[in-house]
Amino acid sequence: MTLIKTKIGRRAFIKNTSLASGGLVLGFNIFNACKPEKAEEMATVEMPKEWFEINAYLKIGDNGLVTIYTPNPEFGQNIRTSMPMLIAEELDVDWKNVIVAQAPYHPEKYGFQFTGGSQGIRRRWEPLRMAGATAREMLREAAAQSWQVALEEITAKGGLLQHEASKQSAGYGEMASIASQLPIPEEVKLKEVKDFTIIGESRKNVDAKGIVTGQSMFGSDYQKEGMLIAMIEHPPAFGMTLESVDGTAAKAMPGIKDVVRIKSFKDGFEKGGFDTNAFPELVAIVGNSTWEVMQAKKQLKVEWKPITAYTETINGFRGKETINIPAGFESTDWHMAKIEELAAKEGKLVRKDGNPEAAFKKATKIIERSYSAPYLAHNSMEPLNAFAHVVGNKVKIAAPIQIPSLIVPTIAASLGIPAENIEMEIPRMGGGFGRKAYAHYVVEAALISQKVQAPVKLIYTREDDMTNGIYRPTYHATYRAALDENNNLTALHVKAGGIPESPLFADRFPAGAIANYMAEEWAVDSNITIGAFRAPRSNFMAGAEQAFLDELAETMGKDPIEFRLELLKQAKEDPVGERNDYDAERYAGVLELLREKAVWGTKKANVHRGVSAYFCHNSYAAHVLDMTMENGTPVVQNVCCAIDCGIVVNPDAAKNMAEGAIIDGIGNALYGELTFKDGVPQKKNFDQYQMIRMADAPKGIDVHFVQNEIAPTGMGEPPFPPIFGALANALYNATGKRHYEQPFAVERRIVG
Amino acid sequence: MATFKLNINGETKEVDVDPNTPMLWVLRDHLNLVGTKYGCGIAQCGSCAIHLGGIAVRACVLTVSAVGNQEITTIEGLSENADHPVQKAWLEVDVPQCGYCQPGQIMTAAALLDNNPNPSDSEIEMAMNGNICRCGTYTRIKKAVQLAAESTNS
Numbered sequence: 011m012t013l014i015k016t017k018i019g020r021r022a023f024i025k026n027t028s029l030a031s032g033g034l035v036l037g038f039n040i041f042n043a044c045k046p047e048k049a050e051e052m053a054t055v056e057m058p059k060e061w062f063e064i065n066a067y068l069k070i071g072d073n074g075l076v077t078i079y080t081p082n083p084e085f086g087q088n089i090r091t092s093m094p095m096l097i098a099e100e101l102d103v104d105w106k107n108v109i110v111a112q113a114p115y116h117p118e119k120y121g122f123q124f125t126g127g128s129q130g131i132r133r134r135w136e137p138l139r140m141a142g143a144t145a146r147e148m149l150r151e152a153a154a155q156s157w158q159v160a161l162e163e164i165t166a167k168g169g170l171l172q173h174e175a176s177k178q179s180a181g182y183g184e185m186a187s188i189a190s191q192l193p194i195p196e197e198v199k200l201k202e203v204k205d206f207t208i209i210g211e212s213r214k215n216v217d218a219k220g221i222v223t224g225q226s227m228f229g230s231d232y233q234k235e236g237m238l239i240a241m242i243e244h245p246p247a248f249g250m251t252l253e254s255v256d257g258t259a260a261k262a263m264p265g266i267k268d269v270v271r272i273k274s275f276k277d278g279f280e281k282g283g284f285d286t287n288a289f290p291e292l293v294a295i296v297g298n299s300t301w302e303v304m305q306a307k308k309q310l311k312v313e314w315k316p317i318t319a320y321t322e323t324i325n326g327f328r329g330k331e332t333i334n335i336p337a338g339f340e341s342t343d344w345h346m347a348k349i350e351e352l353a354a355k356e357g358k359l360v361r362k363d364g365n366p367e368a369a370f371k372k373a374t375k376i377i378e379r380s381y382s383a384p385y386l387a388h389n390s391m392e393p394l395n396a397f398a399h400v401v402g403n404k405v406k407i408a409a410p411i412q413i414p415s416l417i418v419p420t421i422a423a424s425l426g427i428p429a430e431n432i433e434m435e436i437p438r439m440g441g442g443f444g445r446k447a448y449a450h451y452v453v454e455a456a457l458i459s460q461k462v463q464a465p466v467k468l469i470y471t472r473e474d475d476m477t478n479g480i481y482r483p484t485y486h487a488t489y490r491a492a493l494d495e496n497n498n499l500t501a502l503h504v505k506a507g508g509i510p511e512s513p514l515f516a517d518r519f520p521a522g523a524i525a526n527y528m529a530e531e532w533a534v535d536s537n538i539t540i541g542a543f544r545a546p547r548s549n550f551m552a553g554a555e556q557a558f559l560d561e562l563a564e565t566m567g568k569d570p571i572e573f574r575l576e577l578l579k580q581a582k583e584d585p586v587g588e589r590n591d592y593d594a595e596r597y598a599g600v601l602e603l604l605r606e607k608a609v610w611g612t613k614k615a616n617v618h619r620g621v622s623a624y625f626c627h628n629s630y631a632a633h634v635l636d637m638t639m640e641n642g643t644p645v646v647q648n649v650c651c652a653i654d655c656g657i658v659v660n661p662d663a664a665k666n667m668a669e670g671a672i673i674d675g676i677g678n679a680l681y682g683e684l685t686f687k688d689g690v691p692q693k694k695n696f697d698q699y700q701m702i703r704m705a706d707a708p709k710g711i712d713v714h715f716v717q718n719e720i721a722p723t724g725m726g727e728p729p730f731p732p733i734f735g736a737l738a739n740a741l742y743n744a745t746g747k748r749h750y751e752q753p754f755a756v757e758r759r760i761v762g
Numbered sequence: 763m764a765t766f767k768l769n770i771n772g773e774t775k776e777v778d779v780d781p782n783t784p785m786l787w788v789l790r791d792h793l794n795l796v797g798t799k800y801g802c803g804i805a806q807c808g809s810c811a812i813h814l815g816g817i818a819v820r821a822c823v824l825t826v827s828a829v830g831n832q833e834i835t836t837i838e839g840l841s842e843n844a845d846h847p848v849q850k851a852w853l854e855v856d857v858p859q860c861g862y863c864q865p866g867q868i869m870t871a872a873a874l875l876d877n878n879p880n881p882s883d884s885e886i887e888m889a890m891n892g893n894i895c896r897c898g899t900y901t902r903i904k905k906a907v908q909l910a911a912e913s914t915n916s
């Protein structure tokens with residue numbers, strides 16, 4: 011057992027007990043808060059008469075039922091199942107006696123409630139297990155006191171406390187009342203990996219039943235007595251802002267209550283890293299129902315005006331940064347010209363090992379290839395929305411949002427209400443992918459509610475959502491390799507850039523494996539806003555790098571997996587440089603597992619294979635993609651995927667995520683693209699923006715995990731970036747043509 | 763505004779709305795049946811699929827005045843207790859990620875199996891191709907449709 015000091019004090023646990031006070035659990039969960047009678051029906055286990063709060067994360071009913079409060083927002087990773095599994099494991103309770111409830115936003119009790127960057131399970135791994143283990147210790151202590159026996163002689167397993175010598179036993183429920191009065195132990199013992207009975211065993215999604223029966227659980231499902239519906243009108247183009255609005259005609263439409271102007275930031279407000287917002291000044295229209303508001307919105311007469319260039323300081327995760335926002339209306343043609351111009355110039359040198367210039371001078375052969383990718387819209391199936399109710403100086407929010415804590419200071423400043431007066435529920439998100447980390451829509455809903463003095467649900471139309479900004483940036487990378495007369499790789503040079511940020515990771519593989527290496531970057535300022543999109547920057551770099559390595563291996567006459575393994579051997583045994591951010595052994599391990607599972611080296615008639623691997627978010631993922639050509643169209647028959655993300659908490663759920671990442675990646679590589687004309691996004695809805703559909707998805711996917719006892723690392727993002735490379739490499743093998751520019755499929759095949 | 767008597771999930775519901783209101787918003791805003799989802803509003807994504815007289819239709823482009831006395835089934839009315847074969851298969855395969863598209867996927871799949879109890883893989887693909895899943899659960903959806911078909915045929 012591992013002995014761990016508890017960092018959580020009793021005070022923090024008992025502070026706000028209102029949440030845990032008796033009866034049915036409220037909030038967004040399978041026992042739908044709006045319809046308690048339905049909840050009773052759906053409960054497969056009888057509810058206890060009384061609940062006892064043991065700590066902020068759990069309460070135990072007198073009948074042994076356990077309610078676990080899961081702290082992080084959910085948008086499809088199934089953390090509402092896997093996080094409670096961590097607690098239940100250490101509490102040592104039968105999983106079927108666990109009810110999961112969503113914790114509200116409460117940083118004192120639940121720490122950083124952040125879902126993103128594939129950090130959820132990684133950061134919660136120890137704290138949540140400790141929450142379970144401390145509760146188990148308190149139950150044991152309660153039993154020891156009740157039975158007047160030594161604590162060490164009490165066992166706790168599967169919800170049962172036992173004292174063998176005296177043949178006494180009790181369910182957790184019987185001891186819960188006493189346990190809830192005891193102090194939190196100073197130290198707890200966490201289980202050894204080999205003793206896990208819940209972690210590592212697939213458990214079904216606790217919300218699945220609610221989902222397949224259409225229960226209210228998403229932000230946009232929120233309903234409240236007297237609630238009005240709001241929509242916003244933002245400028246039609248980047249580089250524009252609000253001049254004036256005439257809402258007379260709109261207000262005269264049926265069901266319309268008001269047309270208001272809102273300003274999302276107070277003057278002088280220092281923005282955080284997630285306050286990105288191209289359109290802080292907006293028009294909002296408020297009415298009784300969605301349809302009425304949608305119709306009236308068309309009657310708004312709004313004048314827009316061009317913005318003037320400005321500079322702003324952002325205080326984000328990376329400290330204070332100054333960014334320049336130029337004026338003007340950008341078009342994709344201009345972006346491409348800029349990219350061409352910057353890619354041809356010397357970039358900013360970020361890393362240099364050995365003497366790459368000399369190696370290139372001496373080279374017998376130089377391969378140089380360039381790769382590019384367009385802007386992408388996140389297109390979560392649930393468009394942005396937020397419920398807000400401002401009453402005096404109190405605020406209630408219920409919104410799908412990935413990082414609740416980071417928007418609170420903005421809401422507080424914009425409303426002029428203290429942060430501690432803001433209460434937030436955390437409903438399920440219908441997708442996020444990074445987009446719902448930028449919660450300007452929550453600020454907007456709160457400002458609208460304050461103005462119209464009513465509870466308001468702000469709904470973005472799909473068009474509003476797709477044209478609002480915060481896109482995956484457009485990127486470019488050029489790779490150059492020097493080969494000597496024996497076809498040995500002697501130098502590698504990467505130069506990457508984008509609008510408005512560079513995607514470069516200078517310290518990632520193959521850095522560290524090549525004696526002469528150099529990495530440069532560049533960026534172009536833009537007024538089109540960008541933001542995190544599943545595996546930011548990696549989602550482009552992996553595809554470029556892995557396609558280049560494939561071409562390099564081919565030129566060198568090497569098997570592509572063997573070639574990578576040779577480089578990794580070099581990086582492991584004699585690494586170049588000290589900043590390499592990956593573990594060469596784990597990287598090689600995932601490739602070796604993949605080679606075995608995909609039965610690499612066997613040839614099947616008419617099946618064309620592409621391989622790719624990548625490290626990001628502390629994990630390693632690799633794919634072999636099998637493609638056939640059917641009437642000239644590439645069809646993905648199978649993707650074999652290997653992942654090393656340490657201990658896998660809920661294997662089937664992790665597989666689901668990997669399958670999603672693979673399909674998402676294939677879709678974006680083939681079709682994903684947003685273009686601009688004079689600042690106007692050229693795609694506004696799914697009739698124009700092509701999304702992957704079932705017919706284009708792989709016919710099969712098999713996912714394999716490296717078995718180890720390393721604490722969990724990232725899972726939601728790592729399998730995403732490398733699929734771009736696997737697809738490109740298979741496409742080459744299938745068509746004989748290398749694909750350098752995304753999206754790979756240019757012809758549109760839209761099905762409605 | 764006009765009053766409409768609607769037959770939804772076996773019950774008669776009365777609403778007073780603009781005749782052009784799409785059923786999607788009648789269900790969500792006026793009847794608090796929020797299982798039917800808004801994804802695009804232009805019949806492109808399938809999130810709003812419901813059954814009208816047993817056929818899968820897009821509620822975002824079906825006006826309330828076009829319904830008449832035809833029977834409407836929404837995800838909430840597909841079964842009493844999540845025990846429609848398609849729902850059972852969905853639970854068995856553990857299909858959902860974010861879950862937002864899933865009611866529409868399930869309604870489309872249920873209508874498919876009503877019409878064609880034993881669809882081939884390509885028939886499943888064709889029938890389900892109008893339903894976008896941004897999370898990429900397509901391989902599981904297909905598996906669940908196959909499982910539902912097997913379970914009803916055996």
Ligand code: FES
Pocket residue numbers: 799800801802803804805806807808809810811820821822823
């Ligand atoms: S919302 Fe009806 S098809 Fe998309």
Ligand code: FES
Pocket residue numbers: 086391440441858859860861862863864894895896897898899
């Ligand atoms: S499960 Fe998220 S969109 Fe389908």
